[in-house]
Amino acid sequence: MADKQEIRPALNKIDITGVVKEHKLNSGKGENGNYINGSLVVKAGEFTEVTVKVFVNEMNSKNKVKKSYETLKKILKGEVKTMVEASEEEAVKIRLWGNEGFTPQFREEIFKPENSTEVVTKVGVDLGFGNITIDDKITPEDYEARFDVEVFVESVEEEIDKVTEQETGRVVVKGWSPVYGGSVIPLEIKVGTIVDEEGELDFAEDIRSNIDAETTVNFWGNIDFKAIIEKKSKGGGMGRAKVDKKTTYIHDLVAIGADFVEGDDEYTIEDIQQARVERENKKQEVANKESEGEKSNKNNSIGANKHNRLNRINRVNKPTTTKNNNDDELPF
Numbered sequence: 001m002a003d004k005q006e007i008r009p010a011l012n013k014i015d016i017t018g019v020v021k022e023h024k025l026n027s028g029k030g031e032n033g034n035y036i037n038g039s040l041v042v043k044a045g046e047f048t049e050v051t052v053k054v055f056v057n058e059m060n061s062k063n064k065v066k067k068s069y070e071t072l073k074k075i076l077k078g079e080v081k082t083m084v085e086a087s088e089e090e091a092v093k094i095r096l097w098g099n100e101g102f103t104p105q106f107r108e109e110i111f112k113p114e115n116s117t118e119v120v121t122k123v124g125v126d127l128g129f130g131n132i133t134i135d136d137k138i139t140p141e142d143y144e145a146r147f148d149v150e151v152f153v154e155s156v157e158e159e160i161d162k163v164t165e166q167e168t169g170r171v172v173v174k175g176w177s178p179v180y181g182g183s184v185i186p187l188e189i190k191v192g193t194i195v196d197e198e199g200e201l202d203f204a205e206d207i208r209s210n211i212d213a214e215t216t217v218n219f220w221g222n223i224d225f226k227a228i229i230e231k232k233s234k235g236g237g238m239g240r241a242k243v244d245k246k247t248t249y250i251h252d253l254v255a256i257g258a259d260f261v262e263g264d265d266e267y268t269i270e271d272i273q274q275a276r277v278e279r280e281n282k283k284q285e286v287a288n289k290e291s292e293g294e295k296s297n298k299n300n301s302i303g304a305n306k307h308n309r310l311n312r313i314n315r316v317n318k319p320t321t322t323k324n325n326n327d328d329e330l331p332f
Contacts, residue, residue, distance in 0.1 A: 010150035010177045014104040016096040018044035018143045021083045025076040034058040036072040044145035047226040054127040068132045093138035098130035108185040110286050119287045145223035151175030152267045153215050171204045184275040189219050190252045216266045221255035
């Protein structure tokens with residue numbers, strides 16, 4: 001079994017073009033100087049909205065201010081407007097892009113929510129070492145959110161509609177994508193029928209017929225993250241009509257093309273098994289770290305309670321003449 005550091009990080013590339021709907025950016029200063037972190041919500045289609053997490057240091061290795069930092073600073077300082085302050089036409093348009101391994105990408109967060117005993121994992125979009133640039137020439141016709149990833153296929157399954165419990169005609173490819181550090185992240189790729197200027201193609205059938213488990217495949221396609229709101233009104237014979245809202249959330253990676261990864265770049269089951277062990281180790285580290293913190297807080301709480309009880313006992317046993325010192329008003 002190969003050493004975890006020898007496992008090749010998979011292709012994991014995202015390109016987004018759109019308008020900034022809103023931001024939750026903050027600035028700070030750390031060991032490496034000033035930085036900006038937080039998130040952006042980018043409208044990258046009629047309904048598509050992608051939340052992108054960011055953490056960008058001000059200076060690069062050549063001690064020059066990073067262009068991505070300058071862009072984020074403009075957004076943070078309000079020098080350019082988001083759709084919160086302006087219309088879509090007036091709001092700032094951006095591109096998130098990169099080259100080789102320095103691109104926006106999928107990353108997995110591993111954390112334990114407050115007051116929870118379970119570790120939670122969530123795969124999201126991260127700017128990473130990618131670039132973010134302002135481009136005023138972008139129009140809604142240019143909006144897009146695309147992915148290009150390599151995955152080790154675990155299974156190919158029929159997609160089942162959660163409401164009707166019937167097959168949708170699409171397939172779901174579940175797999176693992178190796179990342180830096182010898183770990184993996186889980187990815188699900190949806191594949192259906194493609195309809196474009198070239199005609200109609202049952203891409204799902206191609207996947208059913210040609211892709212088996214334990215193969216390495218490069219998929220590319222569209223990031224389909226949507227919140228579709230439907231409004232229905234009823235009544236109105238007397239007074240106002242009642243309007244009901246229904247929000248449907250879609251969080252799909254929809255492939256439009258694929259190719260096999262073969263030769264030295266192909267992953268083995270041993271590679272993935274080891275990387276999954278490393279992922280479990282990371283989850284356990286988070287669980288242990290949080291548990292130690294909770295234990296520390298608990299101990300501090302116990303110590304504080306003991307201190308409070310001792311103070312209450314001391315105040316009760318003090319001579320009445322000491323009350324002029326206002327000990328009872330002390331915040332203990």
